[in-house]
Amino acid sequence: MIDGTRVWCIVPVKRFAVAKSRLTPVLDAQERATLARLMLEDVLDVLMQSKAVLAGVAVVTSDRIAATLARSRGAAAVLDRTDNGINAAVRVAIAQMAEGDGGVIVVPSDIPQVTPGAIAAAAQAIASPGTMAVAAADDGGTNLLACRPAGAIPLHYGPNSFERHSRAATEAGIAVRTLHVPQLLPDIDRPEDLRRFVALESQTRTHEFLSRLGIRERLERCDKRRAAEDFIAAGASS
Numbered sequence: 001m002i003d004g005t006r007v008w009c010i011v012p013v014k015r016f017a018v019a020k021s022r023l024t025p026v027l028d029a030q031e032r033a034t035l036a037r038l039m040l041e042d043v044l045d046v047l048m049q050s051k052a053v054l055a056g057v058a059v060v061t062s063d064r065i066a067a068t069l070a071r072s073r074g075a076a077a078v079l080d081r082t083d084n085g086i087n088a089a090v091r092v093a094i095a096q097m098a099e100g101d102g103g104v105i106v107v108p109s110d111i112p113q114v115t116p117g118a119i120a121a122a123a124q125a126i127a128s129p130g131t132m133a134v135a136a137a138d139d140g141g142t143n144l145l146a147c148r149p150a151g152a153i154p155l156h157y158g159p160n161s162f163e164r165h166s167r168a169a170t171e172a173g174i175a176v177r178t179l180h181v182p183q184l185l186p187d188i189d190r191p192e193d194l195r196r197f198v199a200l201e202s203q204t205r206t207h208e209f210l211s212r213l214g215i216r217e218r219l220e221r222c223d224k225r226r227a228a229e230d231f232i233a234a235g236a237s238s
Helices: 027-049 063-073 088-095 116-125 161-171 191-199 205-213 214-238
Strands: 009-012 054-061 075-078 103-106 131-136 143-148 175-178
Touching: 009 027, 009 088, 027 054, 027 063, 027 116, 027 205, 054 063, 054 088, 063 075, 075 088, 088 103, 103 116, 116 131, 116 143, 131 161, 143 161, 161 175, 191 205, 191 214, 205 214
Parallel strands: 009 054, 009 103, 054 075, 131 175
Antiparallel strands: 103 143, 131 143
8 A cells, every 4th residue: 555655656558459549540459459468568668666755556457458468567466347438447446555745646658758757756746745747738638637535536538638637637736747758759549659659769568669660661652651541632632
């Protein structure tokens, strides 16, 4: 349990088989599932290197492969039996892992470039009770949410969640601290996110996998195909 001075880190994970559907234009179903698994492995590697600032790491998921992977890396696995989305899943994990005035850091599994320094910065930002630290994604989402106490605010993952989490904290009288950590900005949801990620040249399983797939060339072909479709559509409507 959280001891009041350190924090648990919670990683919500969708079932690999249905993860990253918006990448369908460039990755097939098996490739998307492999990508989801490798991203989780990269994130867990970093979190397990952050034991000095974490009471523990918990993966919450309805995917038994992901749960087994978490346990093999020394993390706890919380089974999401309802599979009702990320907000419900994180609430389940907080209810099981959080206690007292301890804190929690929620890290998505699709930021494989996250660093131990970013986790340490988040833990430091919520060293005092009544604080929330949040990092925005490029699309206005939330790429890291830290809060002490753990259940101090309602969760609002989804469109514009960065703004909604910040507003919820303010309304609850919780001090809001925005984390400006470059490694927390990009997540991997859409084809254009893949381009930004591979440009980072990170030393991760995820980068190695995408490089082996020739993802840059795939993205170029996807762009040309989309341009051709737009041209045809424009001609048909004129």
